[in-house]
Structures are given as structure tokens and as C-alpha cells.
Amino acid sequence: MKFILKIFILTLNFCLLSCGQMRNVNLYEPSKSVSEFEKFPYKILFTGSEENGLWGLKNNTCKSISFETTKNYIGKDHLHINWDASKCNYVAVGLKWSNYKVKNLEPIIESSAIELRVRIDSGEISNVPMFFVLSDYGGKQCRANINYLNLEGGKIDTVWRKILVPLQAFNYKKRGVNMSKVKELRLEFQRTGDIHIDNIVIVQHNHDFHKTNDTSVKAFYSWPVQLGIGREHWWGINTKYSSCFQFGESFTNESVLVDFKKSSIDPQWDMFGFSPYCWKRVDISSIFSTSAIKFKIKADNIPKIQAFIFSYKGDKRRIQKILNDSNFINKENGIYEAFLPLKSFADFQEFRWDELKEIRFKILEEAYFEIGEFQLIEFRGNPKKPTQWKGI
Amino acid sequence: MERNINLLFYLIFNFIYVLTSYSQVSKVEVTTNSSGNFELKRNGVPYYIKGAGAKDHFDLLVNSGANSIRVWSTNNKSLLDSAHKHDLTVTLGLHVRPERSGMDYNDEYAVKGQIEFLKNEVLKYKDHPALLVWGIGNEVDLKYGNFKVWETIEILAKFIKEVDPNHPTMTVIAGVDPSKVFHIKKYCPSIDILGINVYGSIENAGTNLRKFNWDKPYIVSEWGVNGPFEARKTSWKAKIEPPNGLKADQRQRRYKDLIEKDKELCLGSYCFLWGQKQESTATWHGMFLSNGNPTEAVDVMQFCWTGEWPKSRAPSIKDISLENIGWRKDHILTPSTQATLNIEFSKYNNTEVVVEYVLYPEAFSNKIGGDIQKSPDPLKFEILNQTDNELTFVTPNSRGAYRLFAFIKNERGQSSVANIPFLVK
Numbered sequence: 001m002k003f004i005l006k007i008f009i010l011t012l013n014f015c016l017l018s019c020g021q022m023r024n025v026n027l028y029e030p031s032k033s034v035s036e037f038e039k040f041p042y043k044i045l046f047t048g049s050e051e052n053g054l055w056g057l058k059n060n061t062c063k064s065i066s067f068e069t070t071k072n073y074i075g076k077d078h079l080h081i082n083w084d085a086s087k088c089n090y091v092a093v094g095l096k097w098s099n100y101k102v103k104n105l106e107p108i109i110e111s112s113a114i115e116l117r118v119r120i121d122s123g124e125i126s127n128v129p130m131f132f133v134l135s136d137y138g139g140k141q142c143r144a145n146i147n148y149l150n151l152e153g154g155k156i157d158t159v160w161r162k163i164l165v166p167l168q169a170f171n172y173k174k175r176g177v178n179m180s181k182v183k184e185l186r187l188e189f190q191r192t193g194d195i196h197i198d199n200i201v202i203v204q205h206n207h208d209f210h211k212t213n214d215t216s217v218k219a220f221y222s223w224p225v226q227l228g229i230g231r232e233h234w235w236g237i238n239t240k241y242s243s244c245f246q247f248g249e250s251f252t253n254e255s256v257l258v259d260f261k262k263s264s265i266d267p268q269w270d271m272f273g274f275s276p277y278c279w280k281r282v283d284i285s286s287i288f289s290t291s292a293i294k295f296k297i298k299a300d301n302i303p304k305i306q307a308f309i310f311s312y313k314g315d316k317r318r319i320q321k322i323l324n325d326s327n328f329i330n331k332e333n334g335i336y337e338a339f340l341p342l343k344s345f346a347d348f349q350e351f352r353w354d355e356l357k358e359i360r361f362k363i364l365e366e367a368y369f370e371i372g373e374f375q376l377i378e379f380r381g382n383p384k385k386p387t388q389w390k391g392i
Numbered sequence: 393m394e395r396n397i398n399l400l401f402y403l404i405f406n407f408i409y410v411l412t413s414y415s416q417v418s419k420v421e422v423t424t425n426s427s428g429n430f431e432l433k434r435n436g437v438p439y440y441i442k443g444a445g446a447k448d449h450f451d452l453l454v455n456s457g458a459n460s461i462r463v464w465s466t467n468n469k470s471l472l473d474s475a476h477k478h479d480l481t482v483t484l485g486l487h488v489r490p491e492r493s494g495m496d497y498n499d500e501y502a503v504k505g506q507i508e509f510l511k512n513e514v515l516k517y518k519d520h521p522a523l524l525v526w527g528i529g530n531e532v533d534l535k536y537g538n539f540k541v542w543e544t545i546e547i548l549a550k551f552i553k554e555v556d557p558n559h560p561t562m563t564v565i566a567g568v569d570p571s572k573v574f575h576i577k578k579y580c581p582s583i584d585i586l587g588i589n590v591y592g593s594i595e596n597a598g599t600n601l602r603k604f605n606w607d608k609p610y611i612v613s614e615w616g617v618n619g620p621f622e623a624r625k626t627s628w629k630a631k632i633e634p635p636n637g638l639k640a641d642q643r644q645r646r647y648k649d650l651i652e653k654d655k656e657l658c659l660g661s662y663c664f665l666w667g668q669k670q671e672s673t674a675t676w677h678g679m680f681l682s683n684g685n686p687t688e689a690v691d692v693m694q695f696c697w698t699g700e701w702p703k704s705r706a707p708s709i710k711d712i713s714l715e716n717i718g719w720r721k722d723h724i725l726t727p728s729t730q731a732t733l734n735i736e737f738s739k740y741n742n743t744e745v746v747v748e749y750v751l752y753p754e755a756f757s758n759k760i761g762g763d764i765q766k767s768p769d770p771l772k773f774e775i776l777n778q779t780d781n782e783l784t785f786v787t788p789n790s791r792g793a794y795r796l797f798a799f800i801k802n803e804r805g806q807s808s809v810a811n812i813p814f815l816v817k
Contacts, residue, residue: 126509127467143494147501148509169501171494209501216539232578235570241602268599279571281537312537312571357571 036107037204042098045114045185045200048075053096056186062088063189068196073117073160078198083189085129091189092133095200102137103182109167113150113205114185117160117198124157129190132165134172137181142172143188160198166207219283219354220376223291227359227374228254228274236272244363245272248370250298255372258303260363273308273360274374281312282356284376288348292379292386293340293359299369302328307340308360314352319345322364329387339392344383417519418481419558422584422609422659430609432560432659434481434524441524441660442697443483445614447471447667449680450478456690457697462613462662464530466513472522481524483562483587483613483662484517486510488529488544490536497540507544511551518556526552526559527587527613531566542579549582560584564613567593573604585659587613592622594646598654612651612661617642620672626722628793628815630754631672635719635810637708637738640688647696663693670767672755673795675809681799682767685807706806707745711736712798714812723814725787730776733783735798735810742802749775749783754793754813791817 046052049067057065062084067077085091097103105112114132128146135141148154150164172179187197228234231254237245248257256272276282284291297303308320321344328336342348359374381389418434425431425438432439443460446453447468453461461480463471465487475482489495489506496502517523528548532541549561563580564587565572576583586606590597594615601610617639623631634642643663651661668678675681679689688706695701712735714723725731739745751773771794774786788794793815801807 126512147505148512149501149505154509154512166501171496174496207501209499209504211496212498212500212540214498214538216537233574235573235604238602238605268596269603271603273570275571275574279574280539313535 035111035204037111037202040108040112040202042101042103043202045095045097045202046079046116046197047199047201048072049077049079051075053099054079055094055096056092060088062086062091065093071119071196073198075198078196080196081187081189082194084192085190086192093187093189095185095187097182097184100183105134105167105179105182108202109179110207111204112202113164113166113207114200115165115203115205116163116200118156118163119158119160119196120156120194121196122158124155126151126155128156128193128195130193130195131188131190132170133186133188134170134177134179135183135186136178137183138178140175140177141186142170142175142177144169144171156195164203164205166205168207168209216281217283218277218280219286220277221286223287223376223378224294225276225284225376226253227276227293227376230254230278233278234272234274236269242269244269248298248372250370251296251372253373255296255370257370258363259368261366270364271360271362273310273358275358276356276376279357281354283354284356285354287376287378288342288353290378290380291342291376293338293342294373294375294377294392295338295340295371296331296373297328297336297338297369297371298334299336299367300334302336303367303369304364305367305371306362306364307345308358308362309342309345309351309356310358310360311352311355312357313355314350316347316350317352317357319347319351321345326384327386329392339377339379339386339389341379341381341383341386344386416521417558418521418523420524420560422560427655429656430659432525432609439481439524439660441481441483441611441662443660443662444666444679444693445662445664449666449684449686450474450480452686452690453666454478454480456694456702458666458693460524460660460662461666462527464527466517469517472517472520476520476522480522482520482522483525483527483611484520484523485527485530485564486513486548488532488541488548490529490532490534491538491541492535497538497544503540503544507547510548514548514552514555518552518559523559525585525611526556526561528552528561528563528583530564530587530613531589532563533569533572534566539575539579542575545576546580546582549580553582562587562611562613564589568597568600568604570604573601573606577606584608586610589614589664591616591619594650598650598657601657606657609657609659611659614664615646615651615661616664616677620676623672624720626813626815628754628813629756630793630795630813630815631676632720632813633673633676633811635709635712635735636675636687636689636808637710637810640692640708643689644692644696647693652696666690666693670755673811674767675797675811681807681809685801685805687807687809691806703741704802704804704806705740705742707737707739707742707800707802707808709735709737709798709800709808709810712810712812714796714814719810719812723812725814725816727787727791727816728789729787731785731787733785733796733798733812735781735800737781737800737808745780745800745802747778747780748799748801749778749785750797750799751785751788752795752797754795756793787814787816 064082066080068080069077072078083091133143152162244260248255306322311317420434441460442458446461462483464485545563562585620631665677668680668682688708691705712719714733751771753768755768777784795813797811799809
């Protein structure tokens with residue numbers, strides 16, 4: 001009987017204790033969400049020489065590398081590198097980063113950064129010629145440098161300072177690096193330096209910066225294009241120093257009144273020019289082959305002038321042509337229309353038509369005339385006989 | 393006792409003098425004088441810049457008549473301190489990263505980081521007594537394509553206007569060009585002075601600035617001899633460098649005829665380079681040799697700045713030829729054969745000179761805009777006979793491009809140099 005009572009009491013206790021620890025659960029409780037960052041398994045790049053593999057540790061005339069065991073930030077030792085890159089083409093240390101396992105950084109690119117701690121032995125510096133290079137398994141590399149915004153305290157001194165290098169700061173898009181198959185991280189060093197490094201890890205980081213659009217280029221895909229609008233985009237017209245050129249009033253758009261004499265005070269002042277569009281890099285690469293520059297001249301006689309076109313980039317940055325009678329149509333009352341097919345310029349094929357910079361005119365003989373109303377028009381005639389094309 | 397009191401007064405006076413001179417910020421401003429010409433005034437006194445791009449040899453710089461140095465970045469405060477001790481002012485560069493170094497001006501993060509860093513540098517140095525002018529960026533326009541860099545320049549110039557009313561702002565461009573002038577005029581209104589680095593293009597720089605409607609003052613922030621980028625090349629792409637004597641003559645003419653004569657817009661100049669650097673060769677721009685010896689270019693600058701030549705002048709190599717073919721031509725030699733190099737030099741007032749010849753491998757480089765280049769090491773070669781004017785030697789056994797240098801110096805170490813590139817094939 002006593003035994004049965006004992007069993008009963010024990011069972012009751014068990015039930016009471018068990019009931020006390022029970023909780024209500026939903027039948028379909030969602031599983032706890034794990035962020036991409038948390039899922040990323042390779043968060044540690046360097047905490048000590050025994051734990052993490054490195055290469056490029058051999059000392060030479062350009063670098064001295066050691067693992068120091070005192071004043072560590074974390075672990076048993078830290079990296080101390082002293083370098084002078086003036087006599088070497090390349091000074092770097094590589095981190096094998098989980099023994100060269102393939103790292104997929106794509107899911108964490110927007111939410112993570114490489115964090116490390118640095119210090120120097122004495123003094124204070126605000127930048128260090130050190131670069132971070134990620135390389136993929138295809139051998140492509142992208143790089144980032146230390147940004148003042150993510151340098152703790154804006155300086156490196158004798159205490160361990162935190163540096164963050166957001167993964168988005170790497171120029172992986174430009175370099176075509178496959179961020180889903182990253183192999184290693186390299187630390188590259190330039191000029192000279194002496195620095196202690198410890199605790200290189202991947203951390204969560206919100207990078208709130210963007211890439212802005214390129215505003216330096218203006219592309220044109222159709223005609224007509226009004227050229228040189230706005231007097232501020234012209235040069236060579238400065239009546240304080242030369243009376244050869246001044247802005248005219250005879251035409252609707254900008255024009256230049258030319259009163260050129262060889263005996264001018266400055267005989268070199270025989271040119272003027274303008275930007276096709278606001279001194280931007282003008283891209284007419286899709287229409288240049290069927291384009292001509294059209295302009296008007298008001299004169300008693302056709303002046304002897306030379307036209308130049310300049311580009312911002314390319315091996316051939318200047319092409320030129322001396323105009324002749326075949327470029328002009330007499331519209332009566334002293335007005336001439338000029339047509340200058342772009343394909344009539346020598347070496348036009350070598351010219352970067354996506355980098356057009358400037359149109360310039362040189363006055364070759366004494367002359368008095370007004371020139372203006374510059375346009376880029378469609379032209380599909382013979383470049384050598386521009387005025388014979390029926391389309392103009 | 394009286395002597396001790398005098399000594400005490402002397403020490404106190406010196407202490408106060410040093411303290412006040414170091415804490416005194418100079419007020420520098422751009423004004424126009426009674427002739428309508430632009431003028432720099434430092435503490436109310438007209439200040440014409442007789443300057444050099446320099447990091448050392450300050451004693452000789454001061455003795456040669458200079459009053460200012462230009463440095464390209466803020467990474468060495470001791471330079472400003474040293475300049476101040478020598479009573480030299482400093483045009484201090486804020487290193488705005490050029491696009492060609494990998495900087496992306498569409499990258500907000502990189503742009504903002506650079507601006508904040510440089511703002512901090514401005515705050516660090518704005519009260520330094522040696523500071524004359526801020527040089528915001530150097531040749532950021534060289535091979536660039538993103539004009540947003542001028543926004544960074546303006547942000548920094550505007551910030552300087554807010555925090556440092558005592559020093560004018562300048563940005564420095566590589567050569568004069570209408571598009572650059574437009575962009576700076578339009579997008580950098582807080583820039584007071586245009587700095588122009590002009591070598592061959594110095595010949596028309598003043599006229600071109602007026603043609604391009606630049607209406608503020610300018611400083612010739614780098615000038616000297618025609619640069620390697622402007623030089624003729626041999627058929628194997630080695631740059632042909634004129635002998636130092638000719639380069640010195642060119643410096644003198646350019647200073648006297650071009651820089652000094654533009655009283656209206658030019659506030660002064662910084663010759664390049666009061667020191668030594670490798671740019672195609674080790675001797676192209678430097679007015680000193682790598683061993684620290686001054687060349688005749690230093691004498692020329694003393695003449696330019698003071699109107700007087702130094703009592704002891706460096707000898708000066710005026711011509712150099714190899715196998716009786718002048719330095720302007722190609723020189724192609726066969727391996728392990730005898731060849732003769734000749735030099736002609738002016739001895740000036742020197743009684744004794746020492747001539748030395750050194751052979752180097754050609755240092756081809758694709759770096760531009762003064763970017764850092766590495767110097768090659770000299771090569772051993774066999775000399776058969778040597779006089780002051782002639783060297784007979786054996787050409788290298790290995791095929792390749794070489795450059796033979798002739799160095800000449802007087803008892804004081806004042807030197808001259810010339811070289812000839814040659815190809816062994």
C-alpha cells in the first residue's frame with residue numbers, strides 16, 4: 001500500500017511539475033528567420049597567426065612582417081608590417097580566408113563590411129597607403145581603400161582604431177569580379193608605412209551611399225543640333241585684349257564678327273572656338289557619319305578659314321579642314337551658307353565622335369565677316385561636293 | 393650680475409619673439425594695385441612669389457633669392473615648420489585624388505570621404521604662419537572624363553572661405569585649355585587664383601588664358617623645361633633629353649620673357665623642381681642631382697630672382713654626342729664594340745672640374761602627370777679611355793636600350809649633366 005502511495009505521489013509531482021513548465025504554442029509556429037549575414041559562415045579572416053592562414057610573409061628589402069605577441073587587440077598575436085614600396089613593384093599580404101574556400105559575398109554585399117583594427121607605434125596619421133583587394137576564382141580583382149568616414153576618430157594612432165571597409169566600396173562591378181566566388185583578401189601597400197593590424201572580420205554594416213549618374217556626357221541621336229548656344233561656351237572673344245573678334249548680332253544664334261588683320265597686336269590671336277554643348281563630352285557617334293556642320297557667313301567675299309574639331313579623348317584628338325568654294329552656297333545679299341560634312345575631315349575615322357569637345361576656326365587671311373548660326377544637320381551627300389546634295 | 397640680467401632679458405625676448413612669430417597667422421589677400429594689376433598682399437605688403445617646388449635645400453633656396461615653396465599635399469607638417477624657420481611661405485596642396493588614380497567622382501562614398509578628410513586637413517593647417525595659398529588639387533584634369541571633380545574643388549574652396557579668411561584659394565591644372573577654364577569659372581566661384589602647370593605650353597600660356605577669358609589672377613604653379621611628355625622619342629621610344637646647359641638657358645628665357653613680364657595677371661611662380669625626381673630620367677626636371685649636388689639650374693634661378701649670378705657657378709654641359717652624332721638623333725650600336733661619347737661644356741670661373749660617366753638601362757615608364765616612377769640601378773661597363781671631353785667605352789654585351797650619362801662638377805660639387813639614349817642591337 002505504501003508503495004502504491006509513493007508511486008501516486010511521484011506521478012502527481014511529475015504531472016504538476018510538467019504542467020508548470022508547459023507553454024502554449026501555435027500549431028504552425030514560423031521558424032526563426034536567419035539573416036544572410038548570420039548565415040555567412042566565413043566571418044573571420046584574421047584573429048591570430050595560428051588560427052588563420054596568410055601568404056606573402058617572407059621578408060625582403062621592401063617589407064618586414066612579424067607576428068607580435070604583445071599589445072594584441074585579440075588572440076595570441078597580431079600582424080606588424082613595415083614597408084617601403086619604392087624599390088618593389090608589389091608589396092602585399094594575402095589572407096587565405098577560411099583556407100581559400102569559395103565565399104559567396106553577393107547576399108551580404110549590401111549589409112556587410114570588412115572590419116579591422118589598426119594602430120601605430122607612435123604619433124598620429126590620418127591616412128595610410130594601404131588597399132584592400134578582393135580576388136575571385138577567375139583571377140579578377142577589385143579594390144577599396146580606407147575611407148575617412150569609416151576610420152574611427154579620423155586618425156590612426158597608438159590605440160587600436162577600428163576601420164570599416166564596406167563591401168559595396170569595392171569596385172567589383174567595374175572590374176567584373178564574381179562576388180559569389182571570392183577566393184581571398186589581399187592587403188596591398190604603397191609608398192612607405194609601419195602599421196599593426198589585428199582582428200580582420202566581416203561585420204554587419206549599413207552603407208548608405210550611392211553611385212550617381214555621369215553628367216559629363218551629352219549624347220545626340222537626331223538632327224538638327226544647335227551648336228554653341230550660350231556665349232559663355234565660346235572662347236577667343238575678349239575685346240579687352242583683341243579687337244579681331246567680337247560677338248555679332250546678325251544671326252539668331254551666337255555669331256562672331258571677325259575683323260582680322262595680319263598686323264594685329266597679337267598675330268597669334270587668329271582663332272576662336274566654342275563647345276558644341278556646354279563643354280560636355282558630346283557623343284554624336286551614332287549620327288556623325290551622316291552629319292554636317294552648317295553655318296552662315298555674312299561677308300562681301302568668302303573668307304579663307306580653317307575648321308578644327310577637337311575631342312577630349314583618343315589618339316587623334318584634332319582633325320582639320322580648310323574650307324573652299326565647294327563648301328558654300330551664295331544666298332544673295334552677302335549671306336553664304338556653309339556645309340561641312342564631318343566625313344570631309346581628314347582622318348575622321350580615327351576620331352572619337354563620342355568624345356567631341358570643341359569646334360574651332362582659324363582665320364587664314366585678312367578678312368571682315370560675321371559667322372554664326374552653327375548647327376549639326378543631316379547630310380547624306382558626297383562629302384567632297386557638299387553643296388551639290390539635293391537634301392540641303 | 394648686470395651681465396646675468398642682460399642674459400635673462402635676452403632669453404625672455406627671444407622666447408617671446410619665437411612664441412609670437414609661430415603663433416602669428418599671415419593675412420594673405422588678392423588685390424589690384426594702382427595700375428589695375430592683380431597683386432598678392434601678405435600682411436598688407438605686396439608679395440610677388442619667387443618660389444620653387446621644394447622639399448629640402450631650403451638654405452640654398454633662400455640664399456638664391458626665393459621666398460616661397462609649393463608642396464603638393466598635407467602629409468608632412470615638418471615641411472611647413474622648416475619653411476617657416478627659413479622665412480619661406482608655403483603654397484600648401486590639398487591632395488584631391490585624380491580620376492587617373494582610380495578615384496570615381498560618381499561614388500558618393502569616396503567623394504564624401506575625401507572631402508571630409510581634406511576639410512580636417514584645412515582645419516589642421518589654416519593657422520600655420522608659413523601658409524600663403526591653398527592649392528586645392530593638382531592636375532585633377534589630366535586625362536579626366538568626369539567633370540564632377542570640380543564640385544569637390546568648389547566644396548573645399550567654399551569651406552576654406554568659411555573657416556580661413558586669411559588665405560586665398562587656388563586650383564592647379566595641367567596646361568591651359570578652354571574647357572578647363574570654363575569649368576573652373578562656372579563651377580568653382582570660390583577659387584581665387586588659377587594655378588597652371590606649364591612646361592612647353594608656357595610659351596603661350598598668358599595669351600591663352602586671356603583668349604579663354606580667365607579674368608582672375610594666376611600663378612605659374614609648375615614651370616621649367618619641356619617635360620618628357622613633350623619630348624621627341626627615339627625609334628625605340630626612349631625620350632630624348634636636352635643637355636642641362638640648354639635646359640638652363642631655356643629656364644632663364646622663360647622666367648625673364650614670360651613669367652616676369654606678365655605683371656597684370658601673374659602673381660608669381662614656382663619653378664620645378666628644387667630637388668630631384670625620376671621622370672623618364674633622373675635628371676629631367678630636377679635642379680639637383682640624386683646625390684644632392686646643385687646644377688646650373690640653381691644658378692639660373694638665383695639670377696632670375698636676384699638679378700645676380702652666384703660667385704661660384706656650376707660648370708654647364710652644352711652639347712653631347714655619341715659616335716659624332718648629336719643628341720637629337722637616334723644612336724644604334726652593336727654589342728661589345730668600341731664607341732666614343734663627346735661632351736662640350738662651359739667651365740665658367742672653375743679651375744678644376746671632374747667628369748664622370750654612368751650607364752643605366754633605359755627606364756621606360758607609362759606614368760603621367762608626375763606620378764611616381766622608379767629609378768633604375770646603374771650598370772657596370774668597360775671604359776677604355778676618358779678625358780674631360782671624351783669617353784671611349786665598350787658597348788654592353790646584351791642587346792637592349794641604354795642611356796649614358798655624363799656628370800661634371802666643380803670643387804664645390806656644383807654640377808651639370810647630359811645624357812644620350814642608345815640602342816644596342
